[in-house]
Amino acid sequence: MSSILRIALQKSGRLSEDSYQLFKECGIRFDYGTGKLKSVSSNFPAEFLFLRDDDIPGYVEDGVADLGIVGENVAVESTHQVETVHRLGFSKCRLSLAIPRATDWNGIHDLAGKSIATSYPRILGNYLQEKQISAEIHEISGSVEIAPGIGLAEAICDIVSSGSTLLSNGLKEVEVIFRSEAILIARPTLEAEKQTLLEKLLFRIKAVQAAKNNKYIVLNAPNSALEQITSLLPGMKSPTVTPLATEGWSSVHSVITENDFWENIEAIRSAGAQGILVIPIEKMIY
Numbered sequence: 001m002s003s004i005l006r007i008a009l010q011k012s013g014r015l016s017e018d019s020y021q022l023f024k025e026c027g028i029r030f031d032y033g034t035g036k037l038k039s040v041s042s043n044f045p046a047e048f049l050f051l052r053d054d055d056i057p058g059y060v061e062d063g064v065a066d067l068g069i070v071g072e073n074v075a076v077e078s079t080h081q082v083e084t085v086h087r088l089g090f091s092k093c094r095l096s097l098a099i100p101r102a103t104d105w106n107g108i109h110d111l112a113g114k115s116i117a118t119s120y121p122r123i124l125g126n127y128l129q130e131k132q133i134s135a136e137i138h139e140i141s142g143s144v145e146i147a148p149g150i151g152l153a154e155a156i157c158d159i160v161s162s163g164s165t166l167l168s169n170g171l172k173e174v175e176v177i178f179r180s181e182a183i184l185i186a187r188p189t190l191e192a193e194k195q196t197l198l199e200k201l202l203f204r205i206k207a208v209q210a211a212k213n214n215k216y217i218v219l220n221a222p223n224s225a226l227e228q229i230t231s232l233l234p235g236m237k238s239p240t241v242t243p244l245a246t247e248g249w250s251s252v253h254s255v256i257t258e259n260d261f262w263e264n265i266e267a268i269r270s271a272g273a274q275g276i277l278v279i280p281i282e283k284m285i286y
């Protein structure tokens, strides 16, 4: 029988939508959201398993799944041996220490001798050890932000994104201890055929990510400014320059990265570019 990749995704939660979307953009079709916990792709040798995110590293280590998508926080917290194959750039969040808003904060040493509620005892334990702080870690599996308000702990260590959960529970963030995003994990010893399929999948993921990080740009430029403008637009190899019907003008086509997009556009405009069009790219293959 030829190989099939078994990929574990979070059934329903903060990772689910972006994970499904990623495979969709990679052209890999499968059913989800139907209540079924397993779905075979109709056009790629892959089978998807829909699970609780905390269970995914264990399933990947055991070989029940070959690959999985989890938050880095979950992978690092777990004791299971899995390999990070690729960073996916979504579900970005941080693991932070927080205390009641009215409590003074003079630094991390304020936590010595205190109790801290968290679902991440390993990450927190390592952090405290590194800082040489002795505090009691109180492990709870969810609704961590409630702990100080009900006298369970004096501080918490939990996931923060917008900060609104902390705010609505009367807490303030005092220290970021870990930054996380979704990652693709794999069993470290994938068979050769599965490794080939993983490479095929990674090729598609990278093309989708590169497209998101870049825009296609078309502009008109006076020929006198071409050298300066093309030096600002290196493109994938070099920009395409074609003459316009209007004497002394050219059209420049290139690719521009999302990172310093606005700074670059301003520089290009100051150099004399006109009629600038910026167009999303669907896939980008280097």
Ligand SMILES: Nc1ncnc2c1ncn2[C@@H]1O[C@H](COP(=O)(O)OP(=O)(O)OP(=O)(O)O)[C@@H](O)[C@H]1O
Pocket: 010, 011, 012, 013, 014, 015, 051, 052, 053, 054, 070, 071, 072, 073, 074, 091, 092, 093, 159, 160, 161, 162, 180, 181, 182
């Ligand atoms: N507010 C947030 N913003 C962005 N990313 C987040 C946020 N909260 C959590 N995450 C990331 O998404 C992952 C999954 O979060 P979620 O809250 O769905 O987990 P869960 O409640 O443990 O789900 P499950 O029911 O599968 O066990 C987290 O491990 C973290 O990496």
Ligand SMILES: O=P(O)(O)OC[C@H]1O[C@H](OP(=O)(O)OP(=O)(O)O)[C@H](O)[C@@H]1O
Pocket: 014, 142, 143, 145, 158, 159, 160, 161, 162, 163, 164, 165, 166
């Ligand atoms: O800083 P914020 O934007 O408020 O996000 C942080 C919250 O998001 C997550 O919970 P989620 O809402 O996913 O619910 P859960 O506790 O059921 O996982 C996390 O556990 C925090 O409680």
Ligand SMILES: [Mg+2]
Pocket: 052, 053, 054
């Ligand atoms: Mg979970």
